[in-house]
Amino acid sequence: MxxxxxxxxxxxxxxxxxxxxxxxxxxxxxxxxxxxxxxxxxxxxxxxxxxxxxxxxxxxxxxxxxxxxxxxxxxxxxxxxxxxMNFSSPYIALPHRLTVRENLRVYGHLYGVPEMERRIEDLVAEFDLGDFADRPAGQLSAGQKTRVALAKALINKxxxxxxxxxxxxxxxxxxxxxxxxxxxxxxxxxxxxxxxxxxxxxxxxxxxxxxxxxxxxxxxxxxxAALLAKYGRDDLEEVFLDIARGRERAEVQ
Amino acid sequence: MGASSLRRIWGLVYRHLALYRRSWPRVLELMYWPVLQMVVWGFITAYLAGVQQNTATIAAGVLLGGVLLWEITLRSQMGFAISFLEEVWSRNLGHIFVSPLRPWEMVAGLAAMSVLRTVAAVLPAIVLAFVLYGFGVWRIGPVLVVFVFALMAMGWAVALAVTALILRHGAGAEALAWGVTFGIAPFAAVFYPVAVLPPWLQPVALSIPAAHVFEGMRAALIDGRIAWDHLAWAVALDGVWLALAAWIFLAQFHQARVRGALLNIGE
Missing domain, CATH: 3.40.50.300 (P-loop containing nucleotide triphosphate hydrolases)
Known part of the structure; x- marks a missing residue:
């Protein structure tokens, strides 16, 4: 192109x-x-x-x-x-009987990651997964699962x-x-x-x-910033509510 | 097939091997039914040999050969379809399908798992048949290799169609993964010749690849000859079944992408 x-x-x-x-x-x-x-x-x-x-x-x-x-x-x-590309969603799980490292290996292979083991260890260190890297994914807390899902999403850079x-x-x-x-x-x-x-x-x-x-x-x-200025609001949540409820700036003011 | 394809296929196989490494009940369950079948049919064979005047057929091992070879079809089909169901149960399909894994690579990975599961399931039963009843399945001769391949290919064809139904109907169709091949058994001439069936049913039986394999098995065990015509039919029918199943699978895969079912396939 x-x-x-x-x-x-x-x-x-x-x-x-x-x-x-x-x-x-x-x-x-x-x-x-x-x-x-x-x-x-x-x-x-x-x-x-x-x-x-x-x-x-x-x-x-x-x-x-x-x-x-x-x-x-x-x-x-x-x-x-x-x-x-890659993707992460809390609504799609990783195989919960596989350990964190095994899950990362699966996706390392699927994405053809070069020097995969080194990449996995980098992610384990970066996302602080070391304490539970050899535990099954299904036994992790919500926060730990999110960090693992993010590591999976970044495995192929x-x-x-x-x-x-x-x-x-x-x-x-x-x-x-x-x-x-x-x-x-x-x-x-x-x-x-x-x-x-x-x-x-x-x-x-x-x-x-x-x-x-x-x-x-x-x-x-x-x-x-532009949306806040346009709707004359202090935070994006108010802008969101204005849009969701169909209110224009003039109505708000 | 390029190195990158092979690596993706290995990724899928590794995923399932890691699952089995961690779960001895799953490994035990693989062997349980084939071994149980072998024990039951072994005693039936011994009983029939005792009460019948003409024991030549039974002595040739057609019943035990039928049990062992039919288990290959059954375990091949289940090994493929249940490996796919593992992805459904773990709600992992979304991740799989947004990876660069092509549909044909997924099929190849599931077929590879099917081979491994079949070997793990049937090998103990083969050993048991020899140790307990003195029946070595290798008695069939070198043609056994072609029989095994033909039966596994039929298992994959059925599994592809089952997988297509799971893509269409979700995990609600999973009972088919367990039971559909059992339903084919009465028409596949596993334990009796096709000629035993009513004439109107015989064309149905002869459209099943396994029926030709079992006619071939009986020719090998009883007459000591290779039934080349049945062998050719089995291989040709496998080609037709696989092509038809692949078409159904690809059509349902596309439909699942149209309906948005790949993200939330489940019950």
Whole structure:
């Protein structure tokens, strides 16, 4: 695609209708996400965040539209993109009878990680997994599982990382720890990160740009600071409520 | 097949081997049913040999040979389908399918696990048949290798179709993974010739690869000859069954991607 670096994600007219005749879960979504940025996908339950992420990952076939991930068309060339992407969600488990190290080895092989054992030990050290690296994943606490899931998501040093609620059900300390790890990873590698979250503080801290989804459509977009200014609010949670409840800035004031 | 494909396939196999390394009840369960079948059929064989006038057929070992070879089909099918179900039970499919693992590589990994599980399951029964009843399955001759391959291929074809149904209906279809091959047994001529079946049922039996393998097994054990025609039919039918099952699997895999079932496949 020429000499210029392709965007991390190029999404054009992405639409998903699960049942013919029903309202689309995602309706004509278009955006271009550059490399090196952290973007947030915000929206209430049923806004289309999970459906969007599933289509970006190639897990779900769009009804129309297209996704180019790292320059690869997800409809025709998704495996080339998937090797350089990764994903984490608290709603998808890792095999719970395998130890942490065994789980990381499985995904190290699946992603073709070079010098895999060294990479695993680096992740064990970086995410402080040493105390439970040889325990079955099913015996870990929620916070430990999240750290392991994040280590799995970074095993192949992805250029594009998709995260679905990365700090859901974590205590504030662990949540802060995960956010710091994500910031560090992005700063060190220049990876692009797209995260869907209900934690507005997290989005304000991590994201350079936010897509506000409602009814499967982008109803607003901008940096957290720009959105706060636009809606005349002090924090992103109030902006979220305004958008979710369909209030414009004039109404708020 | 490139080195990167082989590594991804090994990744999937490693995942299942790690599971078995940690769980001796799973390993024991693998061997339990084939050994039990062998013990029961061994005593039945001994009993029939005692009450029948003409014991030549029984002495040739067709019943015990049938038990052992049918277990290969059964364990091959279960080894494949249950390895897939392990991913469903652990809710790990989402991670698997967003990795660069191609669908055919997943199938190859499950087939490799099926081979390992079948060896672990059937080998003790083979040894037991020799030690307790003096029946060595190698009596069939070198053609045994082709029989084993043909029966395993049939097991994979059935398992691919079962896996497609699990993709379509979720873990609700898992009972098929355990039971579907048992339902084929009456028509597969495992313990009796196809000629015993009613004429209208014989074409059904002859469309099953295993029926030709067992006709071939009886020819080898009783007449000491290789039934090349049955051998050819078994291999050709395996090709047809595998092609059909692969088509069903790929169609259901695509449909699962259309419906969004890969993320939350379960009950």
């Amino acid at each position: 020429g000499g210029m670096e392709t965007p991390a994600l190029l999404v054009e007219g992405l639409t998903k209708t699960y049942t013919p005749g029903a309202r689309p879960a995602v309706d004509g979504l278009s955006f271009t996400m550059p490399r090196g940025g952290t973007w947030g996908l915000l929206g209430g339950n049923g806004a289309g965040k999970s459906t969007t992420i599933a289509m970006l990952l190639g897990l779900l076939v769009p009804s129309s539209g297209r996704v180019l991930a790292l320059g690869h068309d997800m409809a025709t060339d998704r495996f080339a993109a998937l090797a350089r 992805p250029a594009l990382l998709l995260l679905d609620e990365p700090t859901a059900s974590l205590d504030p300390d662990t949540g802060d720890w995960v956010r710091s790890a994500l910031e560090r990873y992005r700063a060190e590698t220049g990876a692009a990160i797209l995260l869907a979250s209900h934690n507005m503080g997290e989005v304000e801290r991590l994201c350079s740009n936010v897509l506000m989804l409602k009814g499967g459509r982008v109803v607003d977009e901008g940096s957290p």
